[in-house]
Amino acid sequence: MTTMRKLALFLLPPFSLAGCNVDVMQPRGEGAASIAELIWIFTVLSAAIWLLVVGVLLVALARRRVHVRFEPLPEQPAGERVATRTVGACVVLTGIIVAALTFLSYMTGKSLADLGDHAGLTVEIKAQQWWWEVTYDDPAPSKILTTADEIHIPVGRPVRFRLTSTDVIHSFWVPRLAGKQDLIPNQTNEITIRAAKPGVYRAPCAEYCGLQHAHMATYVVAQPVDEFESWRDAQLKPAAQPGDPEAQRGELVFATRGCAMCHAIRGTSAGGHVAPDLTHIASRRTIAAGTLPMSRGSLAAWIRNPQGIKPGSNMPEVDLSPDELNAVVAYLVTLK
Ligand code: CUA
Numbered sequence: 001m002t003t004m005r006k007l008a009l010f011l012l013p014p015f016s017l018a019g020c021n022v023d024v025m026q027p028r029g030e031g032a033a034s035i036a037e038l039i040w041i042f043t044v045l046s047a048a049i050w051l052l053v054v055g056v057l058l059v060a061l062a063r064r065r066v067h068v069r070f071e072p073l074p075e076q077p078a079g080e081r082v083a084t085r086t087v088g089a090c091v092v093l094t095g096i097i098v099a100a101l102t103f104l105s106y107m108t109g110k111s112l113a114d115l116g117d118h119a120g121l122t123v124e125i126k127a128q129q130w131w132w133e134v135t136y137d138d139p140a141p142s143k144i145l146t147t148a149d150e151i152h153i154p155v156g157r158p159v160r161f162r163l164t165s166t167d168v169i170h171s172f173w174v175p176r177l178a179g180k181q182d183l184i185p186n187q188t189n190e191i192t193i194r195a196a197k198p199g200v201y202r203a204p205c206a207e208y209c210g211l212q213h214a215h216m217a218t219y220v221v222a223q224p225v226d227e228f229e230s231w232r233d234a235q236l237k238p239a240a241q242p243g244d245p246e247a248q249r250g251e252l253v254f255a256t257r258g259c260a261m262c263h264a265i266r267g268t269s270a271g272g273h274v275a276p277d278l279t280h281i282a283s284r285r286t287i288a289a290g291t292l293p294m295s296r297g298s299l300a301a302w303i304r305n306p307q308g309i310k311p312g313s314n315m316p317e318v319d320l321s322p323d324e325l326n327a328v329v330a331y332l333v334t335l336k
Pocket of ligand 1: 169205
C-alpha cells in the first residue's frame, strides 16, 4: 500500500459505508482528472527547477574561494560576457515557463467551464447550517424533485450544479470528481461535474461554516443512466402508506408532535420546508448530513438526542415517550 493511499485511508470518516470509494486520491471525474493533471505538471516542473537551483548553488559553494584577498580582482571581460548571457537566458526561460504554466491553467479552466455547455441535467443545491437541500430541475413541474443530503447523478453525463446558501458561506467539493465551488448567500455559483465511473463519492463541506462544519457532508452517488432514472422515478413518488400498525401510529405521532412543522413527507400532511425532506429518508445512506449511517438505531439516537450528536443544529429535542419514539422510527424506516 502506497504512503499516499495510507494517508487517504487515515483521513476517512470514522465509519465505512458499503460501496463507498475510499481511494480519494484517484480522480473519477473529468474535472478532477484535469485538475490532477495540472497539479502534477506544476509539481514535477517546480521540483525539477528547485533541484537545478539547489544543484547550481552547491557547485558554487564547493568552488568558493576560501582565502581572503586584499588586492582588487582582475578584470575578466570574457567571463563577464558568459555570466551576462547565462543570467539573461535564465530570465527568458523563467518568463517562458511562467507563461506556459499560465496558459495550461487557463486551458484547464476553460475545459472545465466548457463542460457546462453540454449539461443536460441541472441540480440546485442550497446549503444550510448544516445540511444540503437538493432539487432536481425539470421542464415538467411534476418532475421537479426535492430531497436532501444525498445526490444521485448519471455516469458519463455532465450535470450542472447551481449552488447557493441560506445563511453563511459553504463549499461544495467532491474531491474525486471535480474542484471546489462556494455556496454563497444571495448569489448563485455553478459547477459542472461529469462522473467517469459509477461509485459513491463523499463530498465534505469545504468551507468552515460554524460549529457543525465537520458534520456537513453529502454523498454523490454516480450510477448508470437507467439506474439513475429509476432512482429518480422512485423518489418522485409520494411516501407509501405504512401497513404495520406501529408505523401507522408513528405517522400520527410525526404529524401531531411537531415534526411536521419543519419536515416534509410528500403524500402526507407533513409539509414543513425548513428541514430536510424525509419522503424517502430510508433510501439514503446516512442521516444528519453524513453524520450517522442510516439505521433504526441511528434514527432513534438522533431523534432522542440531536443536540448531543450535533450540538447547535436546528433539530430540537422533541419530548417523546419511549413508545412514541419507537413508533416514529418504525414509520421512518418504511420511507424507502
Ligand atoms: Cu457547511 Cu462547512
